[in-house]
Structures are given as structure tokens and as C-alpha cells.
Amino acid sequence: MGTPVRGLTVLYDAQCSLCVHLRSWLLRQRQLVPLDMVPAESAEARRRYPRLDHAATLREITVIGDRGQVYTGPAAWIICLWALAEYRPKAHWLATPAGLPFVRVTMLAAARYREATAAGGAVASPCDDRCSVPG
Template identity: 40%
Template sequence: MNRLTVLYDASCGLCANCRHWLESQNQVIPLEFLDLASPALDRRYPGLRRLQPDKQMIVVSDAGEIWQGEAAWLLCLHALLYYQTWAARLAHPALRPLARALYRVVSRHRQPLSQLLRLTSAEHCPTGACPR
């Protein structure tokens, strides 16, 4: 696995801020980001919309492997140099239910969390340098 493509919702403030945070980290596996609204999504990954990327995080490897939900989130952490240990801990069977529950809560409430935390979306702040 040489590269991961993270599908994300650029209209979601939390999602856009998570993207900028991931980009700012030292990556062991390079992360590429593709907005769900991009026409390139259907060209690059035909049929992927059936997995409902607007409802769950999806990561695709350069080999075509697909991770969804908390597995995608943990894989993104694993791709970061200083978060691999956390990814391994949270993926352990004893903590995986906690990771899954946390992922689900944040995922289901990402828009209200964005508003509550006043996180701007990529369409309103394309550089990620807007005041927070």
C-alpha cells in the first residue's frame, strides 16, 4: 500500500478541518483527499456511491482495497507517523467497540458539531487558514 485516498465532505466544517489536520501531520502512508462532490469520484471509483460515502468515512488504497466507518478512521491514524500506536490500541478487540461508538457519534452528528465548534467548511475556507 503506497497511497490512500480519503473521501470526505468538503461542505462539512468538521470534515474539512479533519482533512487539514491530517494533511499537517507526518505521513508514513501518503494521504490524498477527494471531495464527495467532485466529478472525479465517479470516474475514479465507479459504483462506490452505493457504499454511501455521504453517511460514512471511506478510504481507498492504491490497490483498490476499501475501508469504511471506524476502520477507515483507524487506517488514517495508522498512516500518521505519531499516531500509529494509538491506531493499534484503538483497533485492539478490547478497545475497538469504543472506537466504533466514538466514530458513530461523531459521524452522525458531524454537521451539528461543526456548527457548535464553529468549524468552517472547505467551500467557505479553501485554504484552511480562516479564523476559527
């Protein structure tokens, strides 16, 4: 059996309006596992996690567990929901083969939103071409 997760650090793009909104939403939820929000590629992120590819953390959500576990992509979204009291049962379902397609669609929609706002779409956003569509 693995070591329980007692805290998570979420690296988020502080220049992206969607990322900042999601950060605020996560912080308003009742947390079963504390979430610490740190801007991706910041001095603090680099100090805490010197071995990470910090440029990649701007392209894809990255969550780090208190024991050094690194979650990216769908796993990062799921672990964030798992940390929340109201969403833990949903996170368990999303981690199943039946639930993973929903995570991928959500990630694709978020990436497309970031891409559209970066390209001068209808919604203003400071995102630039760092916003990418996951594979």
C-alpha cells in the same frame, strides 16, 4: 501476506465543517503512507472510483487503498491514523477488541456533532440530513 498499502485516498464531505477540519488536520500530520484527500461525490471521486456507492461516501467516511482496498466505518478511521507517524501505534491498539469501542464512541460523537449542526445547532455547518449516526 497481503500487499502493502503505499497510498490512501480519503473521501471527505467538503460541505461539512467537521470533515473539512479533519481533512486539514490529517494533512498537517507527518504521513508514513501518503493521504490523498478528494471530496466525496465529486467528479474526481466518480472518475477514480466508478463502482463506489458515492451517496454512501457522504454518510460514512470511505478510504480507498492504492490496490483497491475499501475501508469504511471504524476501519476507515483506523487506517487514517495508521498512515500517520505519530498515531500508528495508537491505530494498532484501536484495531484490537479493547480499542474498537473507543473508535465507535468517537464516530458516534462525530456523527452527533454533524447531526446537531445540520439541524441548526449552535455551531453553523453546511451539513444537511446526509450526516448520519453509525450503527
